[in-house]
Structure formats: structure tokens, C-alpha cells
Amino acid sequence: MEAGKFERLKLFLYMLPLIGFYSVMFITPIVLIFLQSLGLYSLGHMGETHFTLEYYKKFFELGGTYMHALWFSTWNSAVAALIIAVLAYLMALFFHFIEFKGKKIVTAIYKIPLFIPYLISAFAWWTLLTPGGYIQRFLAWLGIIGETTQLVNDKFGIGIIVANVWINLPYMVVLLVGALKMIDPSIIEASRTLGAGFWSTVKNVIFPLTIPSFIAGSLLVFIGMFGAFSVPFILGGSWPKYMSITIYEDVVDRGEWGVGSVQAVVYMIAAVLIAYLYTKIMRGMRGGGERA
Amino acid sequence: MKKVLFALVFVVLVSMVLAAGIPSWDEVVAKAKKEGKVVWYGYGAEWDKMFYKSLAKEFEKEYGIKVEYVHGSWFDAIQKLIAEKKAGKKVSSFDLVFTWSVPFKQAWDAGVVWKYPIAYVVPNARNVVDAGLLEYTDMIPTHGTFLPFVWWQVAFLYNKEKVKDPPKSLDDLLDWVKKHPGRFTYSDPNKGGSGHTFLITIIEWLYGYDKYYGAECTEDVVKSWYKKSPKGYSLWEYLNELEKYMYQPGTYPAGNSAAMELFARGIVWLEPQWLDVTAEWVKEGRVDPNIVGMYIPEPTIDAGGFDGLFIPAKAPHKYAAMVLANFLLSKKVQKDLVVKRGGIYPVVKGVWEEIPESVKNQPYYVPLEEVTKNLWFRHGECMEKAMKLWVDEVVRK
Amino acid sequence: MKRKTWIFLMSTLIIFGVVFPIIVIFFWAFSERWYGTSLLPSKWGLKWFKVLLEGGDLGKSIYLSFTIAPLVVLFSALISIPAAYVVGTKSFKGKRLVENLVLIPLIVPPIASGIGLLSMYTNWGMIGSYWGVVLVHMIGGIPYMFRSVAAAFESIDPALEEASRTLGATRLQTMLKVYVPLVSPGVLAGSIFTFAWSLNEFVLTLLVGLPNITTLPVQIFHYVGGYYIAPAPASALSVVLIIPSILIVLLMERFVKIEYTAGAGLK
Structure with missing residues (x-):
């Protein structure tokens, strides 16, 4: 059914509130940030505006604050995403293939972190991992770490990784359980009747079928952590810092809107890139545009 | 040059006021009552907010002028004033803004401060502990437009149970830290005031306080931090040497509370810390009061910040704002700050003497005489520059 | 037997991993004296809840959080439903693009778009305005609503509408009798997610809501924001937010079909 001109106008009118809202509340600020990053607009309502690449130069200065922040937020979030991927896969297999009494309760409980504000989760982990906190004490008692070892506000962002895993794991599990449900049970049945054990079925049959969800989910989890503010704010150290923190400090503490905007632009490019990859993978999975 | 200019501006201002005639205080109060309302903007921890709100209520009762207390961050207050000016x-x-030196300077530079020497109109301002506080805050010129209200103070906090011999002077600090590896720390200066007060104290101690008192923080001053001081170290050498023996070299507690937490858990035994943060922890039952010992090492630790009040240029209730400021500088309120809020020194004279011994003897108070023996002020401009450089020169090394 | 032990271990581990950090928050919230050197509080009580109530923070924050969230749900629904109807039931060029673009506001870090919004709000004089905060919450709320509702519309057999029309039903009747019952589960799912999103939104509220609009997360931030970490009052506030969060999870488990949950947690 190809829509006629009038029909198209009607469709457009239906979508107008949505388009209007995002034009004002989302696209406008992004455009302004982009202009500010080039010196063509002043977000801070001060000073003259003229074209300059000064802020970009500042950002891309090798060994400078911002390259470090970008690198740190990238690798730190990637490590967390990797841990999440592995743990979530195991959990998803568990929930999908095993029936047991009380499963309903467990499946409800594991989703709780999804709905707890980041700030609270970060803070909870801060109290556990700070020297003298329960987990820090326990690890020190086991002799894994020293009595005074810092697991929060440290150079490696250990606290950030732990809290991020806790927060994002359930999302990945939900996603993977969904992907496992889409696998035709008869395929698994076939593999089993052909004499394959459970783990070899997972390896040879199930895993290849869930790769797209696996990657797509990991991408979303990654970008969420990469740009999050609360977790690195509470658990991050003096150095290095997440880029979300350096943006906040530049803008809020020092009024340096220019370089703050460049960082925001970098975040947006990363986000659009990931959104693109995500939709591409999802479309491939749906098999030529057919929605699951 | 800049200073001369400031002085000139000030003289002009004062003469303008004199020409217009300083209103008598009774007149101010009468006009304030006519205005009937004042919006007071404050910032700080949540327990500060509760305390300021209670002060607002008292003021309403006494003067019949309604106070609307708004609690936010100092950034926000200045941002809003500038935006309103632009618009x-x-x-x-707001009619009265509570803030500290660095944001005050931003507000002054943006032209949103009322250029009227309220410090010479408000009667209680005559009692401030040091006349310089009416002209400067953290050595940033205020031209009488800024009134000190709260005197925060940093001191050395040590674990009385574990430490019998805390370093008596800053000269002994490094030796002590070397002898007790892993037991000293200070807050990340960018995340906690106890850290940046310590930083500027070290600068003034290394290079000589007289070099900083009333001076500008020029490029040369900043460069001098890379050169050997009379004490034998450059600033950055000293801090890096200190770091080697500190708690978890390379990591700094993310703020006053994080540093306090390490102390309360018995992990760190010595650190610079705010009296009021310590007071709050003792009151909240988060640190065993038996381990809390506080003192000022030789020669001193910088006094302040003396956070204070200014009236915005376009404030609609300026007279009421002055009356409220006067109230906040009264002996009664200053005494309450010491007794009820705790860990604060009065900014006006004749109050400390009236404080009961039971309060002065709390573990989180240091006798005022120890602080005033060598009264040093923080250099706000240098402090800000040093904080930023500290990241590159200390943590990253 | 072996299998049973294994299941038991795995379940315990999951439950413990989730519940333990939350329990510690409860410890803090109900502690009146807890020295850093001891394992457990030495005095328990409701002191912090009383302090928060008397200070007026708790009441105000609860009021703000729980009135803003329903408004965000309402307006997000009003904006999303017409668009979701079109995307879910009609086929047209650029349909996929619309679907994908709606994802982007969820993926762009709030701090990035936030500095632009901060500047715009300053220009408009909307810093610290209640409705301003409702609007910024909708940026992240609409995608949840839109996705859930669009999925619901899509699952409706187009033949149903036709059948209803050929049977002589008016447009309105078709709407009420066919669409409403079939789409409402999607709207419900979307509402739950949008509500949870609004309740938890923090960065944008912090940037544009100060100083007046201190929702619960912003209030918590005041207690843990670096300069001052006060675990006890922060935990007491957290308890107030954790309880509805857990209720939301239970609601979701009970009423929301699994196909809608895929839209969850994109935050």
C-alpha cells in the first residue's frame, strides 16, 4: 500500500509532536554544542564568537588530559562490557535451559539492579569497596589484597568496573534470554539426539545463533557505561578520569565550554556510530526487515 | 598597576557613597521592613542547609521580614545571576548570596556584584576579627562588597590511640611520614577544601608567606613552584616526595569525607581535615571520638576560607539583605555557629571568649589562639592555579 | 542430587550478589552510631528519617519525584502514541529510520546533550523550573514509551481493523474496541519504563533543575557528591527510592509480557 500525497501528510502530522519535541529538546542543543566546539557560538553567554579549532587542538593534544580521559573511559568500559558479556551468557543459559522450583523469584530478583538509580548503586559499592568496607575487608582477610588497598577512587577504576557490572548485567541477561527464546528448540533437540553434549551444543549450535544479540547488547551496554556520570563520579579517582567527569568539571567548575563541547561532540559521534552498528546488526538478525 | 586601579575604584566608590550620604542604620532597618522580604542563596552540605534554614526562621521572628532561603551550589548562583544580566x-x-572567594571573583568580573561598600554600612561588620577581611577574601579584593560570615578552619587530624608523636611543625612532616609509611594522606585538592587549603599552606610555608601576602599570582610566581624553595625542595618535588610514603601513593581520597572515612576506619593516622567535617562525623557517630586529636602545626595552617555574603547588583531587596547580613554577623548567630553547628570559629570579636568550656574541649576544636598565633590567609588565585597544576605535576607523576 | 546442589548454588549466588549491596544501604539508613572501625552499627534507629523529615527535604523530594514521573509518563504517551500508531501499523518510506532515530536520545550520554540544554535553559530563564525538568525527563522517557507502544501496534493483525470496519463499526468504535484493549499492555509496559526512567533520572535534573527541583536522586547526590559523603542520610533517602524500584520490578514481572521487556534497561 503506497501512501499517496495526502496520506503522507497525514502520517507526518501523526509524527509531528515527536519530531517537534526532539527538534527543540535534542537536536537544537546538539547543534549549539557543535557550533560552540568550533567557537561559532557561546554556550556560556560570554565572549565573542569566531571560528577556531583551538578547542579541538586542546582535545587532541597527545598525552593531554582529554586523550587520557577518552582512553580511560574506553578501556575501562570495555573491560566491564567483556565481564558482563561472559557472566550474562552463563546466567542466560541457566535461566533458559533449567527449570527449578523458585525460578520465578530468582528471575524477578536478578532484575532489581536495573531499576535502582545509578547513583545509589555506585554509592552502595563505594561503601563496600572502600578500605574497611565489607568486601575490601573480606578480600584483605583472604590475603588477596593488602589491608589498606584502595578498590575505589583508584587508578584502574576497579570500583567503576565492579559497580558497572552489577548495574548492567541484568540488562544483558534479559536480552540474551530473549535471543535464546528465539532459537527453534528442534535445532537444539537435533544436536542433542546426534549425541552432542550440552556444552558442545552451546558452542556449536547455540552460540553462533546468538552472536548478533550478543554483540548488539554488548555495544549498548558499553556506550551506557562509557558516557555514564554517576558511577565514575562516585567511584573514580583523581587521575585518570572518565570523560563525562572532565566535561562536568570543565563546564560546571571552570566555565570552559569550548573544550567541554568538543568532548560532548566526541560522545555524540560515538553514540551515533554505535546506534548505527546496533541497528545494522539487529536488521541482519531479523532477516531482511522482518520484525521478530 | 591593577592594584592602583582597584584602590582608585574603591576611593571613588567610597566617596560616592559618602556624597550620597551613608544612611543611618535605623533608616536601613526601616526601609528593610518596608521591603518585607529577602531571598537568601546559600550552598554547602545538607546539614548546613538545615542550620541556615533555622537561622532564617529566627530572623523572621526578630524583624518580621520574610526570608526565602534557597539552597544550591555556588556555581549555580553565579550562573543564574550572569544569565539574568544577559537577559x-x-x-x-537573589538578594543575598553566600559564596566563597573564587566564585565571588567570577561574579565581580561579570559585573553582577552590587558595588556598594556594605562592609562599612553594616554595623556588626565593624567587629570582624581582622579588618583585612572587609577588603579581601582569600586575598581577592572585595572592595567592601563582601562580608565574611563563616570561618572554616583546617587543622591536622591525628589518631590519638595510634600516634603519640604527631609532627609538631611542617618541617617535621616529611620525616614523620617517612617513619610511618602509608599513614598520611590529604584530600584531592580539586575535590575537597581540606586538600586545597593544605596545598596553599605548603606553598606559603615553602616560599615564605610574605611573598604571597597581598601579592598578585603572576606567571613568575607560578614558575617559582618549579624552583627550589628556601626549604630545599621545589613545591612539586616536595609533594612528590611526600606522596612516596603516603597512603596508597598515586591515589588521593576523593574529597574531605573520603579522607575522613580513611581516618575513621583507622587506616590513615594523620591528615589535614576541616574542623567542621570532623565535628559532623563525631556528632553523627561515625568516628570514635577517643581517637580524634586535632592541632595546628608550626608555623600554622591557613585560616579560612572565610566564606561570606554579597548583594547582587540587581537585588530587589537590598536593605533587607543588609539587615539579614547584619543579623548573620551578630554575636548571637556567630555563637550558635560555634555551639550548634560546631567546628567553626566566629568571624566577629568577643564571641570565642563566651563559648562554654564544654564546647571548646570537644575533640574537634583547636584553641583559637593556636590558629591566630600566626594568622595566614589563603591566596585564592594561587590556590586555584596550583589545584589545576597539581593534577599534572603530582598525581600523574 | 548434584544437579540440585548446582542449581541451589547458582541461585544463591545470584540472589546474594543482588541483595547484599542493598542490605548494606539498609544498615546505613537505620544506623545511629557506626564507628568506622566496627563491623556493625553500635546503635540502630530511625534518627535519619526523622532528621530528613524535619529538615523538609524528604517530603519535598518525594513530592517532586512522584509528581514529575506521572507527568512525564502522560506527556510521553501523548507524544509517542500517534507516532507509534503510524510506525506500527502503516508502511512508508523512512519508517525504519524513524524507529532507529528514536533510539539515539537513549544512547547519547545525558551529560553531552546536557551542557547544551543547560545553556538553552539559561537563555530561556527556565533553570530550576518544574516543567523544565518534566521536559528533560521526556527526552529519555519517550523512546521507552514509543518502542513499547509501537511493538504493541505492530502485533495487531491488520485484518482486525478491516474486519471491524466492514462490520460497520465507526472509526471511534474501532479505536475503542480493537486498538485500546490490544495496545494497552504496550502502553502499560512503556509507562512502567518511563516512570522508572523519570524516577531515576539524575544528570539532566542536576544540570537544569538546581536549585529548586531537588528530586530524590538529586537530593541523594547532595549527600554523596564528593565534598560531603554522608552515608547515613544518603542511605535513608535511597531506601525511599529502592522500595518503589523493587515494586516496579515485581509489577513488571506480573503484568508485562516478556516481548516488551526487551525495551527495558536501555538507559
């Missing part, structure tokens, strides 16, 4: 608004949202 060409005739009146601003």
Missing part, C-alpha cells in the same frame, strides 16, 4: 532582567532572583 536584561531588571531584578535578580
Whole structure:
């Protein structure tokens, strides 16, 4: 059914509130940030505006604050995403293939972190991992770490990784359980009747079928952590810092809107890139545009 | 040059006021009552907010002038005033803004401060502990437009149970830290005031306080931090040497509370810390009061910040704002700050003497005489520059 | 037997991993004296809840959080439903693009778009305005609503509408009798997610809501924001937010079909 001109106008009118809202509340600020990053607009309502690449130069200065922040937020979030991927896969297999009494309760409980504000989760982990906190004490008692070892506000962002895993794991599990449900049970049945054990079925049959969800989910989890503010704010150290923190400090503490905007632009490019990859993978999975 | 200019501006201002005639205080109060309302903007921890709100209520009772207390961050207050100026608004949202030196300077530079020497109109301002506080805050010129209200103080906090011999002077600090590896720390200066007060104290101690008192923080001053001081170290050498023996070299507690937490858990035995943060922890039952010992090492630790009040240029209730400021500088309120809020020194004279011994003897108070023996002020401009450089020169190394 | 032990271990581990950090928050919230050197509080009580109530923070924050969230749900629904109807039931060029673009506001870090919004709000004089905060919450709320509702519309057999029309039902009747019952589960799912999103939104509220609009997360931030970490009052506030969060999870488990949950947690 190809829509006629009038029909198209009607469709457009239906979508107008949505388009209007995002034009004002989302696209406008992004455009302004982009202009500010080039010196063509002043977000801070001060000073003259003229074209300059000064802020970009500042950002891309090798060994400078911002390259470090970008690198740190990238690798730190990637490590967390990797841990999440592995743990979530195991959990998803568990929930999908095993029936047991009380499963309903467990499946409800594991989703709780999804709905707890980041700030609270970060803070909870801060109290556990700070020297003298329960987990820090326990690890020190086991002799894994020293009595005074810092697991929060440290150079490696250990606290950030732990809290991020806790927060994002359930999302990945939900996603993977969904992907496992889409696998035709008869395929698994076939593999089993052909004499394959459970783990070899997972390896040879199930895993290849869930790769797209696996990657797509990991991408979303990654970008969420990469740009999050609360977790690195509470658990991050003096150095290095997440880029979300350096943006906040530049803008809020020092009024340096220019370089703050460049960082925001970098975040947006990363986000659009990931959104693109995500939709591409999802479309491939749906098999030529057919929605699951 | 800049200073001369400031002095000139000030003289002009004062003469303008004199020409217009300083209103008598009774007149101010009468006009304030006519205005009937004042919007007071404050910032700080949540327990500060509760305390300021209670002060607002008392003021309402005493003067019949309604106080609307708004609690936010200092950034926000200045941002809003500047935005209102840009938008060409005739009146601003606040009448009296509580802030500290660095944001005050931003507000002054943006032209949103009322250029009227309230410090010479408000009667209680005559009692401030040091006349310099009416002209400067953290050595940033205020031209009498800024009134000190709260005297925060940093001191050395040590674990009385574990430490019998805390370093008596800053000269002994490094030796002590070397002898007790892993037991000293200070807050990340960018995340906690106890850290940046310590930083500026070290600068003034290394290079000589007289070099900083009333001086500008020029390029040369900043460069001098890379050169050997009379004490034998450059600033950055000293801090890096200190770091080697500190708690978890390379990591700094993310703020006053994080540093306090390490102390309360018995992990760190010595650190610079705010008296009021310590007071709050003792009161909240988060640190065993038996381990809390506080003192000022030789020669001293910088006094302040003396956070204070200014009236925005477009404040709609300026007289009421002055009356409220006067109230906040009264002996009664200053005494309450010491007794009820705790860990604060009065900014006006004749109050400390009236404080009961039971309060002065709390573990989180240091006798005022120890602080005033060598009264050093923080250099706000240098402090800000040093904080930023500290990241590159200390943590990253 | 072996299998049973294994299941038991795995379940315990999951439950413990989730519940333990939350329990510690409860410890803090109900502690009146807890020295850093001891394992457990030495005095328990409701002191912090009383302090928060008397200070007026708790009441105000609860009021703000729980009135803003329903408004965000309402307006997000009003904006999303017409668009979701079109995307879910009609086929047209650029349909996929619309679907994908709606994802982007969820993926762009709030701090990035936030500095632009901060500047715009300053220009408009909307810093610290209640409705301003409702609007910024909708940026992240609409995608949840839109996705859930669009999925619901899509699952409706187009033949149903036709059948209803050929049977002589008016447009309105078709709407009420066919669409409403079939789409409402999607709207419900979307509402739950949008509500949870609004309740938890923090960065944008912090940037544009100060100083007046201190929702619960912003209030918590005041207690843990670096300069001052006060675990006890922060935990007491957290308890107030954790309880509805857990209720939301239970609601979701009970009423929301699994196909809608895929839209969850994109935050």
C-alpha cells in the first residue's frame, strides 16, 4: 500500500509532536554544542564568537588530559562490557535451559539492579569497596589484597568496573534470554539426539545463533557505561578520569565550554556510530526487515 | 598597576557613597521592613542547609521580614545571576548570596556584584576579627562588597590511640611520614577544601608567606613552584616526595569525607581535615571520638576560607539583605555557629571568649589562639592555579 | 542430587550478589552510631528519617519525584502514541529510520546533550523550573514509551481493523474496541519504563533543575557528591527510592509480557 500525497501528510502530522519535541529538546542543543566546539557560538553567554579549532587542538593534544580521559573511559568500559558479556551468557543459559522450583523469584530478583538509580548503586559499592568496607575487608582477610588497598577512587577504576557490572548485567541477561527464546528448540533437540553434549551444543549450535544479540547488547551496554556520570563520579579517582567527569568539571567548575563541547561532540559521534552498528546488526538478525 | 586601579575604584566608590550620604542604620532597618522580604542563596552540605534554614526562621521572628532561603551550589548562583544580566532582567532572583572567594571573583568580573561598600554600612561588620577581611577574601579584593560570615578552619587530624608523636611543625612532616609509611594522606585538592587549603599552606610555608601576602599570582610566581624553595625542595618535588610514603601513593581520597572515612576506619593516622567535617562525623557517630586529636602545626595552617555574603547588583531587596547580613554577623548567630553547628570559629570579636568550656574541649576544636598565633590567609588565585597544576605535576607523576 | 546442589548454588549466588549491596544501604539508613572501625552499627534507629523529615527535604523530594514521573509518563504517551500508531501499523518510506532515530536520545550520554540544554535553559530563564525538568525527563522517557507502544501496534493483525470496519463499526468504535484493549499492555509496559526512567533520572535534573527541583536522586547526590559523603542520610533517602524500584520490578514481572521487556534497561 503506497501512501499517496495526502496520506503522507497525514502520517507526518501523526509524527509531528515527536519530531517537534526532539527538534527543540535534542537536536537544537546538539547543534549549539557543535557550533560552540568550533567557537561559532557561546554556550556560556560570554565572549565573542569566531571560528577556531583551538578547542579541538586542546582535545587532541597527545598525552593531554582529554586523550587520557577518552582512553580511560574506553578501556575501562570495555573491560566491564567483556565481564558482563561472559557472566550474562552463563546466567542466560541457566535461566533458559533449567527449570527449578523458585525460578520465578530468582528471575524477578536478578532484575532489581536495573531499576535502582545509578547513583545509589555506585554509592552502595563505594561503601563496600572502600578500605574497611565489607568486601575490601573480606578480600584483605583472604590475603588477596593488602589491608589498606584502595578498590575505589583508584587508578584502574576497579570500583567503576565492579559497580558497572552489577548495574548492567541484568540488562544483558534479559536480552540474551530473549535471543535464546528465539532459537527453534528442534535445532537444539537435533544436536542433542546426534549425541552432542550440552556444552558442545552451546558452542556449536547455540552460540553462533546468538552472536548478533550478543554483540548488539554488548555495544549498548558499553556506550551506557562509557558516557555514564554517576558511577565514575562516585567511584573514580583523581587521575585518570572518565570523560563525562572532565566535561562536568570543565563546564560546571571552570566555565570552559569550548573544550567541554568538543568532548560532548566526541560522545555524540560515538553514540551515533554505535546506534548505527546496533541497528545494522539487529536488521541482519531479523532477516531482511522482518520484525521478530 | 591593577592594584592602583582597584584602590582608585574603591576611593571613588567610597566617596560616592559618602556624597550620597551613608544612611543611618535605623533608616536601613526601616526601609528593610518596608521591603518585607529577602531571598537568601546559600550552598554547602545538607546539614548546613538545615542550620541556615533555622537561622532564617529566627530572623523572621526578630524583624518580621520574610526570608526565602534557597539552597544550591555556588556555581549555580553565579550562573543564574550572569544569565539574568544577559537577559536584561531588571531584578535578580537573589538578594543575598553566600559564596566563597573564587566564585565571588567570577561574579565581580561579570559585573553582577552590587558595588556598594556594605562592609562599612553594616554595623556588626565593624567587629570582624581582622579588618583585612572587609577588603579581601582569600586575598581577592572585595572592595567592601563582601562580608565574611563563616570561618572554616583546617587543622591536622591525628589518631590519638595510634600516634603519640604527631609532627609538631611542617618541617617535621616529611620525616614523620617517612617513619610511618602509608599513614598520611590529604584530600584531592580539586575535590575537597581540606586538600586545597593544605596545598596553599605548603606553598606559603615553602616560599615564605610574605611573598604571597597581598601579592598578585603572576606567571613568575607560578614558575617559582618549579624552583627550589628556601626549604630545599621545589613545591612539586616536595609533594612528590611526600606522596612516596603516603597512603596508597598515586591515589588521593576523593574529597574531605573520603579522607575522613580513611581516618575513621583507622587506616590513615594523620591528615589535614576541616574542623567542621570532623565535628559532623563525631556528632553523627561515625568516628570514635577517643581517637580524634586535632592541632595546628608550626608555623600554622591557613585560616579560612572565610566564606561570606554579597548583594547582587540587581537585588530587589537590598536593605533587607543588609539587615539579614547584619543579623548573620551578630554575636548571637556567630555563637550558635560555634555551639550548634560546631567546628567553626566566629568571624566577629568577643564571641570565642563566651563559648562554654564544654564546647571548646570537644575533640574537634583547636584553641583559637593556636590558629591566630600566626594568622595566614589563603591566596585564592594561587590556590586555584596550583589545584589545576597539581593534577599534572603530582598525581600523574 | 548434584544437579540440585548446582542449581541451589547458582541461585544463591545470584540472589546474594543482588541483595547484599542493598542490605548494606539498609544498615546505613537505620544506623545511629557506626564507628568506622566496627563491623556493625553500635546503635540502630530511625534518627535519619526523622532528621530528613524535619529538615523538609524528604517530603519535598518525594513530592517532586512522584509528581514529575506521572507527568512525564502522560506527556510521553501523548507524544509517542500517534507516532507509534503510524510506525506500527502503516508502511512508508523512512519508517525504519524513524524507529532507529528514536533510539539515539537513549544512547547519547545525558551529560553531552546536557551542557547544551543547560545553556538553552539559561537563555530561556527556565533553570530550576518544574516543567523544565518534566521536559528533560521526556527526552529519555519517550523512546521507552514509543518502542513499547509501537511493538504493541505492530502485533495487531491488520485484518482486525478491516474486519471491524466492514462490520460497520465507526472509526471511534474501532479505536475503542480493537486498538485500546490490544495496545494497552504496550502502553502499560512503556509507562512502567518511563516512570522508572523519570524516577531515576539524575544528570539532566542536576544540570537544569538546581536549585529548586531537588528530586530524590538529586537530593541523594547532595549527600554523596564528593565534598560531603554522608552515608547515613544518603542511605535513608535511597531506601525511599529502592522500595518503589523493587515494586516496579515485581509489577513488571506480573503484568508485562516478556516481548516488551526487551525495551527495558536501555538507559
